[in-house]
Amino acid sequence: MEELAAQAGITVRTLRFYRERGLIPPPRREGRIAWYDDHHLARLRTIAALLERGHTLNGIADLSTAFESGRDVHEVLGLGLPTEEEPVRLTPQELADHFAGEVTPENLTAAMDLGYIASDGDDIVHISRRLLDVSAALVKEGVPLAAVLETGRRVREHADELALLFAELLRTHADEKDAERLRPLAKSVVDAELSLALDRQLRGPGDARSPDGDGQSS
Structure with missing residues (x-):
């Protein structure tokens, strides 16, 4: 315990307090000897980083409880299943930096329920870099x-x-190999239709502006 506290830059008393609060897992015991490892040190450094960013110990404890009760990364990402999305590995403090002040136990649980994030040891894995970046950008804009x-x-x-x-369309009119090749076309249709739908919704009723922005209706 003294060695772990020294490496983490805290006192033994603080370490005991963290352990009593359940902020770090118990050590591995061999007889009367308690062994701490890199997992405990990483957790202590995460706690220190979150405290520096203004999180309270109560908040960190709630986040830890929600995080550790979440689904494992293999359950969320699947075992060897192909995906076009790039997963992102984050430390808890890096996740907090992406969504400053918004990483609450409620939001963490909601993200886990959606399958956006999962636990992998002391790290968090987000299922999609694109979703992570877009979500962070929206929060930065005040959403x-x-x-x-x-x-x-x-x-x-x-x-x-x-x-x-689209899966039914491709299965009906293309074999399995062609279905995967035609997948980008299906995505392009959805992207174009979403763009047109946003045009309709954001213009609002009575806005007859043409797509070129000259204000003339055709």
Whole structure:
């Protein structure tokens, strides 16, 4: 315990307090000897980083509980399943930096329920770099993370329906090899339709501007 406290730059008393609060896991015991390892040191450094960023010990304890009760990374990403999305590995403090002040136990649990994030030892794995970057950008623009996650949940429902439509189309009119090759075309249709739908929604009723922005209706 003294060696771990020294490496973490804290006192033994503080280390005992963290252990009593459940902020670090218990050591491995061999007889009367308690062994701490790099896992404990990484957790202590994470706690220190979160404290520096303004998180309270109560908040860190809540986050730790939510995180450790979340799904394992293999359950979320699948075992060897192909994906076009690039997973991102983050430390808890890096996740906190992406969503300053918004990484609450409630939001963490919602993100885990969506399958956006999962636990992998002391790290967090986000299932998609694109989703991570877009979510962080929206929060930076003032959109609450809770609203971003709720919107993501609703988008997921529609995305699954769209994927089913195209999967059935490709299975019906293409063999398995061609279906994978034609996948980008299906995505392009969805992207174009979403762009047109946003045009309609953001213009609002009565806005008859043409696409070139000259204000003339055709």
